[in-house]
Amino acid sequence: MALLKLQTQQFRNLAPVALSFSPSVNLIYGANGSGKSSLLEAIAYLGLGRSFRVNRHEAVVHHGSESLTVFGEILETPTSTLPGGSSDIHRIGLSRDLTTKETRLKVDGERVRNLSAIARHLPVSVIDPGTFDIVTGGPGKRRQFLDWSVFHVEHGFASLWQQFQRAVSHRNKILRNGRIDESLLRIWDSQYVALANQVTEARRRVFEQFQPLLQAVISDVEVAWSDELKFEFFPGWDRKADLAEVLINHREQEAKMGHTLYGPNRADVRVKFQGRPVAETLSRGQQKTLVILMKIAQGQLLREHARQCTFLLDDINAELDEAHRQMLAGKLRDLGSQVFITSIEPPRPDLLWRDPMPDFKVFHVEHGDFTEE
Numbered sequence: 001m002a003l004l005k006l007q008t009q010q011f012r013n014l015a016p017v018a019l020s021f022s023p024s025v026n027l028i029y030g031a032n033g034s035g036k037s038s039l040l041e042a043i044a045y046l047g048l049g050r051s052f053r054v055n056r057h058e059a060v061v062h063h064g065s066e067s068l069t070v071f072g073e074i075l076e077t078p079t080s081t082l083p084g085g086s087s088d089i090h091r092i093g094l095s096r097d098l099t100t101k102e103t104r105l106k107v108d109g110e111r112v113r114n115l116s117a118i119a120r121h122l123p124v125s126v127i128d129p130g131t132f133d134i135v136t137g138g139p140g141k142r143r144q145f146l147d148w149s150v151f152h153v154e155h156g157f158a159s160l161w162q163q164f165q166r167a168v169s170h171r172n173k174i175l176r177n178g179r180i181d182e183s184l185l186r187i188w189d190s191q192y193v194a195l196a197n198q199v200t201e202a203r204r205r206v207f208e209q210f211q212p213l214l215q216a217v218i219s220d221v222e223v224a225w226s227d228e229l230k231f232e233f234f235p236g237w238d239r240k241a242d243l244a245e246v247l248i249n250h251r252e253q254e255a256k257m258g259h260t261l262y263g264p265n266r267a268d269v270r271v272k273f274q275g276r277p278v279a280e281t282l283s284r285g286q287q288k289t290l291v292i293l294m295k296i297a298q299g300q301l302l303r304e305h306a307r308q309c310t311f312l313l314d315d316i317n318a319e320l321d322e323a324h325r326q327m328l329a330g331k332l333r334d335l336g337s338q339v340f341i342t343s344i345e346p347p348r349p350d351l352l353w354r355d356p357m358p359d360f361k362v363f364h365v366e367h368g369d370f371t372e373e
Contacts, residue, residue, distance in 0.1 A: 002338040005073040010065040012038040013368035025360035027347035035368040036342040047124025049115040069095040092118040116158035128314035136279040139268035164195040199264040214297035236266035
């Protein structure tokens with residue numbers, strides 16, 4: 001998959017003109033506040049349904065406007081290096097009205113109800129300064145990392161996750177009541193456990209595919225700390241016990257807290273070096289290297305399922321030294337992914353890639369207006 005064209009309306013300070021991109025590498029430069037990150041945000045809206053910088057739609061709508069629109073043309077074709085399939089163009093769009101709080105989604109001119117219907121056409125992976133918290137932040141960051149892969153690899157996971165979230169919501173309402181209706185809670189326990197097991201197995205299948213790919217990528221760069229690095233999928237409860245039994249045994253604890261404490265909503269991908277969390281053992285530079293390799297392995301996982309990831313690299317010069325930038329750029333070139341890279345300074349492709357040099361386009365942005373150079 002690759003984004004060939006993008007057009008926005010009332011999205012931050014971006015000019016409402018159509019932009020055409022390279023299916024390979026796109027280098028965007030300009031001063032701070034010129035619109036570089038805003039462009040990546042707009043692309044992320046098509047692949048994630050949200051910004052990777054802020055949580056509220058209101059924050060990205062142009063000042064004084066009440067709505068935003070993002071439209072893109074997607075080349076959905078496994079390249080010559082990917083198995084099967086034929087070239088196809090899909091047109092996807094998203095609009096958000098702040099007054100009515102309505103989100104309208106379209107694929108090839110037809111209304112669709114769920115964001116997953118457009119997101120599956122453009123797998124977007126973001127690498128920005130906040131990305132490096134994946135290994136040092138809380139479990140939620142790592143769950144999000146894993147679930148992105150599960151969504152794009154396991155068909156039907158989006159629907160399954162929505163059902164699971166509804167079961168969690170109903171269960172939490174009962175737990176928040178001062179007096180628990182035990183018979184009603186047991187009914188929701190049964191539904192919750194069934195869905196939790198399905199979510200967990202989907203995650204486990206994808207994790208078991210991801211792990212050897214990551215180990216291979218790590219071995220390829222020959223980092224000194226790779227031998228004692230361990231990854232473990234924790235489902236959210238001790239699997240030595242059945243989840244239904246865990247819920248019954250911890251009924252009083254959950255009632256006191258007023259929400260569900262055991263299950264997929266507490267899952268984690270635990271990353272340890274020498275038996276301790278990498279946040280305590282690896283240097284900041286080593287942590288950054290690890291996250292980059294995790295992202296590359298994630299892209300390889302999608303590639304094995306005949307899907308191509310679009311990488312958005314926002315202001316990586318501020319976080320990565322030249323050696324790390326070259327390593328990341330080389331891996332993405334070898335992966336055959338579409339890449340967008342922003343910088344303040346005019347880009348130097350010759351410092352990122354040796355032979356072979358990928359095809360690329362260069363854009364300069366000023367006050368939301370883009371000029372292809």
